[in-house]
Amino acid sequence: MDLSCELMGIKLKNPLIISSGPLTRSGEMMIKALDAGASAVVTETILNEIRPNVRPRLTGHDGALQNIRLYSEYSLEEWKRQIGMVKEHGGVVIANILAHSPSEMAFLGRTVERYGADALELGISSPHGEGLSVLGCDPPNLYETVRKVVEAVNIPVMVKLSPNVNNLAALAKAAEDAGADGISAINTIRSILGVDINSMSPFLPTYGGYSGDPIRPIGLGAVATICQTVNLSVSGIGGISRFNHLLEYIMLGASTCQLQSALIFKGLGVIGEILEDLRGWMESKGYNSLDEVRGKALNRLKSFDEIILEPKVAMMAKNCPRPGCSLCETACIFGAVEKGRDGKVQVDTDKCTGCGLCLSVCPETCFTLEWKR
Amino acid sequence: MPNIREVARRAGVSVATVSRVLNHPERVSPKTKEHIDRIMKELDFSPNVFARSLNLKRSHTVGLVIPDIVNPQYMEIARGVEQVAHEKGYNLLLCNTEKSRSKEQDYIRMLIDKKIDGIILAFTLLQEEDFEEIRRKKIPLVLFGQNILNENINSVYSDFREGAYLAVSHLISLGFRRIAYIGGDGDHLENRDKTLGYTEALLSEGIAVSKELMVEGADDVDSGYLAALKLLKLSPLPDAVFAANDLMAMGAVDALKAEGLRIPHDISVIGYDNIRMASLLEPKLTTVSWPVYKMGLISARILIEEVESDEENPPAQNIYLRPRLKIRKSCGHETRVSEIFDQPT
CATH class of the missing domain: 3.40.50.2300 (Response regulator)
Incomplete structure (x- = not known):
């Protein structure tokens, strides 16, 4: 079976890439991730100037992470050695760069290309203010930036987009029109992870970027929109910690995926687990290549107009094996599901409106949606 | 007096590696550099600076010309330029023109006489004709500050x-x-x-x-x-x-x-x-705000990139940074x- 895929013309042994962040802050760290099985790495954000990171800057729980500003603490000159180490190791390195004007971005791009980077990722959409508010939300500005970079370098250029915008499709189109080879999405989401109610202080002292499991639905939505807008290599990011998450992104049209938060919480071993489970799933389904599933779910996305109204209602597929459980009864907002004293669940098909919620709350898959008889 | 061959022999590396430590330390792994630095110290070896500049046709010195040394903004330029110059193994000559064109002309002449490798002019008062000698001698130049005067000269500017x-x-x-x-x-x-x-x-x-x-x-x-x-x-x-x-x-x-x-x-x-x-x-x-320190870093990077470039006439770079x-x-x-x-x- 073949997990190989292509990202902007670069052949990768599998679709799993380490996204930009603290785990790709140095050559040594990137090599560790590659040795753990990742097919490529995206460097921590490289800037012209070093901006000391504040302390503390990370907080997290339940698979969710908030960060405030994690840019590289290495000088641009030092990145020559760090990228060189990974290239010597035979790894694929995508340099994530951030600048605040088109010509500065082009300068950085040319410089890291000389250092050996295989591709660029323009980190224009970090939620910490400047990137997002200047370059990452305005299509003409984005177009100008991408065009300048594309003209300046000979390696593929990928643009990282944020969901903190109301014109995602227009931004993706601007990137494509300007000559970008790929789009990665999503960047972290502007957030405040929580407030300590005893000290009455937010966990971190300013707005930050939200990542990890909870952002996956937002990432999936954004990737689908981008894949329905442009004809570019798309790298899906956001809340990937298991093989099925990766498949969801690919079925919505992504060619590759990036992850990091799950590795921060659970270690680099997650990479091997995802790849092994992915192989196992494909084998069990008889697929030989990811191309056979890519975009399949995207093709099933419809507009409201196109969804045909079917007279569906919930029905019991089997008897409930959990006498003490009342999840379905509680969740049924139409009062159609009732659990009798004998533990038997009944659906009043006259009250049921076919919303489908009972199917997703039942841990035993007791329900199906069928045409009302 | 020990020479570079002796250092190489004692360190068990080639002369080229020692030479790289001296001239392009960023291209050597930190471990190797540390090892060779230690041997040089033990042997009390110091590179022959004169021979080195002959060999490389370089003085490893760049000039920064600023209008006013007490203005904190201009000091931020110097901070950026110095940081990159130091990391790349260059010295910096700082010239303060006190906003006088004739003083600036004097400094340019002095820098050229000193066989300077490249010059950064911040908010220059020079006119087109003042650049003639710099151009004839093909001394790399970066203009810092205002809008582009001439697209064929490197510039780092804010609007x-x-x-x-x-x-x-x-x-x-x-x-x-x-x-x-x-x-x-x-x-x-x-x-x-x-x-x-x-x-x-x-x-x-x-x-x-x-x-x-x-x-x-x-x-x-x-x-x-x-x-x-x-x-x-x-x-x-x-x-x-x-x-x-x-x-x-x-x-x-x-x-x-x-x-x-x-x-x-x-x-x-x-x-x-x-x-x-x-x-x-x-x-x-x-x-x-305008990113004056960052503009200092970029100016020095462009300048030294051109100093070290083998290209005969590298195209000028004009880098614009947004005010906010x-x-x-x-x-x-x-x-x-x-x-x-x-x-x-």
Whole structure:
């Protein structure tokens, strides 16, 4: 079976890439991730100037992470050695760069290309203010930036987009029109992870970027929109910690995926687990290549107009094996599901409106949606 | 006296590796460099600087020419340039022209005589003809500061007209109409650009430009103080002041407070530069920032890249950096969230 895929013309042994962040802050760290099985790495954000990171800057729980500003603490000159180490190791390195004007971005791009980077990722959409508010939300500005970079370098250029915008499709189109080879999405989401109610202080002292499991639905939505807008290599990011998450992104049209938060919480071993489970799933389904599933779910996305109204209602597929459980009864907002004293669940098909919620709350898959008889 | 061959033999590496440690330390792994540095120390070896510059046809020295050594903004340029020069193994010669074209010409001659590898000119007062010798000798050059004079010369610049336009448009969006301007020394192109930005912003909103609201300062705190006193004689008083740099804005704030006006309740003030002191003022000064330190870093990178390039006539690089509003407390009606994200609400 073949997990190989292509990202902007670069052949990768599998679709799993380490996204930009603290785990790709140095050559040594990137090599560790590659040795753990990742097919490529995206460097921590490289800037012209070093901006000391504040302390503390990370907080997290339940698979969710908030960060405030994690840019590289290495000088641009030092990145020559760090990228060189990974290239010597035979790894694929995508340099994530951030600048605040088109010509500065082009300068950085040319410089890291000389250092050996295989591709660029323009980190224009970090939620910490400047990137997002200047370059990452305005299509003409984005177009100008991408065009300048594309003209300046000979390696593929990928643009990282944020969901903190109301014109995602227009931004993706601007990137494509300007000559970008790929789009990665999503960047972290502007957030405040929580407030300590005893000290009455937010966990971190300013707005930050939200990542990890909870952002996956937002990432999936954004990737689908981008894949329905442009004809570019798309790298899906956001809340990937298991093989099925990766498949969801690919079925919505992504060619590759990036992850990091799950590795921060659970270690680099997650990479091997995802790849092994992915192989196992494909084998069990008889697929030989990811191309056979890519975009399949995207093709099933419809507009409201196109969804045909079917007279569906919930029905019991089997008897409930959990006498003490009342999840379905509680969740049924139409009062159609009732659990009798004998533990038997009944659906009043006259009250049921076919919303489908009972199917997703039942841990035993007791329900199906069928045409009302 | 030990030579480079001996160092190589003792370290068990090639002469080329030792040479790389001396000339391009960034291309050697830290471990190897440490090892060779130790051997050189043990042998009390120091490279023959003269032979080295003959060999590389380089002096490993770059020049930075600035107009005014006491202006904190110019020191930020020097900080950026020095950092990159040091990391790449270059010395820096700092020349202070005190805003005099003839002094600047003298320095250029001196730098050329010293076989300088490259020159960065910040806010130069030189004219086209002054560049002739630099061009003939093919000395790499980077112009720092104002808008591009010549696309064929490397430049790292910020647009002061755009920055002034941002500042004045911000005041207009807050509801001010009678906006005074304390300009900088008119000999400097960047100050003329700021004046243009000021008038364009007013005209674009249909506000007439009034000469009585425009006062020329001299780029320092005292001239800002005096200019504000002059503006206070007007009737009616202006409702906001745009000072072309933070030093003059600080002087103006001092004068306005001394005359009993409350900022921003009675009058608003906005500056330019975002120097460190701007955030220590009471009230904290709203201003326009431009990434002067980063521009210093980029200038040095472009310059040394060209010094070390094998290309005969490398194409010039023109790098533009955006000015941005830095919203604080001195203009009133500003929301806290706009201060955090530097975006007007």
